[in-house]
Amino acid sequence: MTPVAKRKMERRKTFNDYIAKKQLKSTKQRDIIFNEFFNSYMGRHVTVEELYEDIKKNNPSIGFATVYRTLKLFKECGIASERNFGDGKARYEPIRSETEHHHHMICTECGQIVEFANMQIESCLLQVAKLNEFNVSNHKLEIYGICSSCREAQR
Amino acid sequence: MTPVAKRKMERRKTFNDYIAKKQLKSTKQRDIIFNEFFNSYMGRHVTVEELYEDIKKNNPSIGFATVYRTLKLFKECGIASERNFGDGKARYEPIRSETEHHHHMICTECGQIVEFANMQIESCLLQVAKLNEFNVSNHKLEIYGICSSCREAQR
DNA sequence: TACGATATTGATATTTAAAATCAATAATAA
DNA sequence: TTATTATTGATTTTAAATATCAATATCGTA
Ligand SMILES: [Mn+2]
Ligand SMILES: [Mn+2]
Ligand SMILES: [Zn+2]
Ligand SMILES: [Zn+2]
Numbered sequence: 001m002t003p004v005a006k007r008k009m010e011r012r013k014t015f016n017d018y019i020a021k022k023q024l025k026s027t028k029q030r031d032i033i034f035n036e037f038f039n040s041y042m043g044r045h046v047t048v049e050e051l052y053e054d055i056k057k058n059n060p061s062i063g064f065a066t067v068y069r070t071l072k073l074f075k076e077c078g079i080a081s082e083r084n085f086g087d088g089k090a091r092y093e094p095i096r097s098e099t100e101h102h103h104h105m106i107c108t109e110c111g112q113i114v115e116f117a118n119m120q121i122e123s124c125l126l127q128v129a130k131l132n133e134f135n136v137s138n139h140k141l142e143i144y145g146i147c148s149s150c151r152e153a154q155r
Numbered sequence: 156m157t158p159v160a161k162r163k164m165e166r167r168k169t170f171n172d173y174i175a176k177k178q179l180k181s182t183k184q185r186d187i188i189f190n191e192f193f194n195s196y197m198g199r200h201v202t203v204e205e206l207y208e209d210i211k212k213n214n215p216s217i218g219f220a221t222v223y224r225t226l227k228l229f230k231e232c233g234i235a236s237e238r239n240f241g242d243g244k245a246r247y248e249p250i251r252s253e254t255e256h257h258h259h260m261i262c263t264e265c266g267q268i269v270e271f272a273n274m275q276i277e278s279c280l281l282q283v284a285k286l287n288e289f290n291v292s293n294h295k296l297e298i299y300g301i302c303s304s305c306r307e308a309q310r
Numbered sequence: 311t312a313c314g315a316t317a318t319t320g321a322t323a324t325t326t327a328a329a330a331t332c333a334a335t336a337a338t339a340a
Numbered sequence: 341t342t343a344t345t346a347t348t349g350a351t352t353t354t355a356a357a358t359a360t361c362a363a364t365a366t367c368g369t370a
Pocket of ligand 4: 262263264265266267301302303304305
């Protein structure tokens, strides 16, 4: 099994466990959305609208509300992250591993997103929180700017 | 003159200069909004609605749209920052000096906001950006968690 | 001071993403 | 199979942000 397929199976198990625990139901729609999301959007940041339009191509009967609710469900059970990059639309990305954690650098010109992780920043953050006696549940860090190719295009 | 008064005067000059440069007009409404914002909301993070309700008390004829537009104007000319803490409402805070820069820690229980600045984080950020050849225009960092008093209240 | 050009105001309407509603339908356990 | 309960898809509602527009205020100039 490829690492990608294994990763997908692990998320699937988390999802199934969550469904069982919360006494929800397995449905064809949830299967379809799960598969499309984890097959096509690994490492990407997709809006509800985008995923809906994509899925409609092969499954025209699936409704927008179902895609919307299913992505929220993915987030709820910890297999997807919700991101907000300041354009007013929520974006979702598949979580790649239980432990992964990263932030984003967004080109305000072309929309390109570069992911990064930095241990030093993370430990500084925890230190700041500790100093102020905050119990951190999550944090977000985004860098906005112009990427090199957009900068070249301008000259 | 107190340091607070001096600070306010400096922002006023920036605002006046901006109005002159862009050929805008000085109005009673802008004066009122400027004064309330810089008198009552230094170090705070106010929504348009909140500031509007506040101003209405003494100036019932001022419209919501004017408050909304004036805060955007403050932001535009660099005397206010717009913040988004994930509740779907934009917040504005007066800028205290040309050079100040800080981030926020938000209690998800009581809404308390603690500001912090950390040079180490800032330089890490720039390093990450440099590595990826991004020209940084701005960045945001927020820590969400539970403050100590809310933690105590829970026990 | 009066005039004319232009920006501003306040009320209201529009836009948009997110969230809620609900009758019909599907999934599950007995 | 049946009863129960969750889900779906269409639609409506909500709420913040933004746009519109006629009436009015500002400001340079005569
Ligand atoms: Mn990402
Ligand atoms: Mn602040
Ligand atoms: Zn770019
Ligand atoms: Zn608190």
